[in-house]
Amino acid sequence: MDTKTDRLVRTLRLRHLELLVALSETPTMRGAAARLHLSQPAISKMLGELEGCFGARLFERSHQGIQANALGSSAVVRARAILHELARATEDVDAMQRGVTAVLRVGAPSVTATVPAAIVRLRERLPGAAVQLREGRVHELIHRLLDGELDCVFGAITPELISSDLIPLLEPVLLLKDELCVLASTANRRIAGRTFKWADLQTAQWVLPPKETLVRQAFMTVFLNSGVTPPVPVIEAMSSVTVGTVLRQDPSLLCAVRLEHALDEVARGGVHRLAVGPRVDLPSFGLFFRRDGLERTAILTAFADAIRSVGKANTVRDKRRAKH
Structure with a gap:
């Protein structure tokens, strides 16, 4: 870690991360104080510590309240992801104590033949795996992925997604026509x-x-x-x-x-x-991970392989159908 990151790790507490998220969702210091059950002076002090650690102003104050600037918004995204990762770590440990070997959280459209087939193949390969499938619109699921709530998202590469500022934050591991x-x-x-x-x-x-x-x-x-x-x-x-x-x-x-x-x-x-x-x-379907530079877990790799396998099987089936 560089000096600045080392200082962040040594100085910041999880409460600071909770404050970042609270201030992004509550437009006033009073509201954030009530949400975190702290006094306003304590909130002001913690915000000063936060901005001191980052070496930059993260929120703009006005008579209307407080609002994250571009730097603050970026920090909030990371803070939210870290808090969700911690929550998931707790859930995973609880699940493993009950005998589950790994947990996968997948986002996908409500209508998809590929994902259910891939889940079945995944569990054939990893019988002890547990899968949590969250369904919804791809754009919303991508935000949940970036927030750390999901491990991956399977969805169409829509013009809306391509034109957004989310693409640089995502890592597509495969595309299906x-x-x-x-x-x-x-x-x-x-x-x-x-x-x-x-x-x-x-x-x-x-x-x-x-x-x-x-x-x-x-x-x-x-x-x-x-x-x-x-x-x-x-x-x-x-x-x-x-x-x-x-x-x-x-x-x-x-x-x-x-x-x-x-x-x-x-x-x-x-x-x-x-x-x-x-x-x-039509726009291709992709399987997306967060572009975080971390090594993929075994269950994520296995699920990507399962999606790829199902996609190939569907392609072969289509070619046979076309010949007949």
Whole structure:
């Protein structure tokens, strides 16, 4: 460690880190004092110690309250991650005392076929492993990863993520290609075994996600590129449960989804994927770690291997399907 870092380690206490987080979430010294059950003079003294250790002003004071500046915001991110790491260390020790060999905390979208399959492969390799899966929007999960709540996040590389300032903080360990898929009920015998062009399906009865989604935008673009007006959906829904249910109950419907959703629905039975060309690529999926320079644990490495293995198996399956 350099001299400055050594001073931080020797001087700062966990209470200082709690203060950093509290001040970032509470706009007044009084609020932070109440939250930490300390007096305002004690809070002021601790903040002075913090800024003295860092050798920089971390918060700006005004009549409206206190607010972290750029330096303070950076320090808050690290402090929050450290506190979460400590909480997780306690949880891991408790779990291991109950017989668990390792704990993995994964963030992923609510609809994914790859992650469940990878978890099963992981536990085949490490039977004593425990997995905690947190589902949600990728951008929100990435923030939880950076805060130290998660070990990794599996999600699409969306334009929103690429344009954010989070990318330099992330380490992608693999990427899986994604594409626009069309699903139909297996009860729809008219289209079984046929190959279509997108324009052929313009008059079909479609179930589609809202216009602001990447899937819907890609869907509209491919019809426009084919020289035809994009179909207007008879059902517009975002929920994968709703989409799967109406598709199975009404064989006349088609739906457009991304590959991860398609694989999940096909595995559940009652629907199949249509052969439609040309292929429409969607933003790839990646598995992300924090870019912290630390050596990956055995369970993280094993999970990345499992994701990679599932991805390869899906690719082989798709190629076989295309030949037939």
